[in-house]
Amino acid sequence: GAVVSQHPSRVICKSGTSVKIECRSLDFQATTMFWYRQFPKQSLMLMATSNEGSKATYEQGVEKDKFLINHASLTLSTLTVTSAHPEDSSFYICSAKRGGNFQETQYFGPGTRLLVL
């Protein structure tokens, strides 16, 4: 199988603080990881593509200085929500891509529920 973990699963923080979310591929190496955000009853919205050893590529409308992404190794990517505000409250999900074949499938983590008070 292809297992992706996220930590923490839930976090509550005060407005103005920063929150770090970790995404790990447990049994495979992921050269590319993706970060998504899901609002209630909506689809997953891609925030950024994280490549190991290089800068992340952000989707239009996503503030790179607010959502810091670091992909330091082939099994770990982190998303830091800086100076969090209540509107940042959401469900954040990462995925990791298994390489090696032409068709590459993304495997998703269990998600992190962020609540900013």
Add this chain to the structure above:
Amino acid sequence: DQQVKQNSPSLSVQEGRISILNCDYTNSMFDYFLWYKKYPAEGPTFLISISSIKDKNEDGRFTVFLNKSAKHLSLHIVPSQPGDSAVYFCAASLSGSARQLTFGSGTQLTVLP
């Protein structure tokens, strides 16, 4: 503009019968399609995928059909089980794009016992 559409927000099926979930796309450059299943407050779970060079892929109770001329794909679940109740997302990707996924809006499947 939604490039991947799931026009049915919900579907109810009796246990043991076939569930058919539909998905349409507009970008003819998409060459790889996937179906994911998602429970509330969890990440999506990969179910099955299909390359654009095929028109059918089967894995156990799950079969995905692709009609490229109609830009349409469907997921068949036979027989449906109550544990299949979840939101199903179709997704599409294209080569040369780091395989970023474009998701549909999802269909809530409820399998009635």
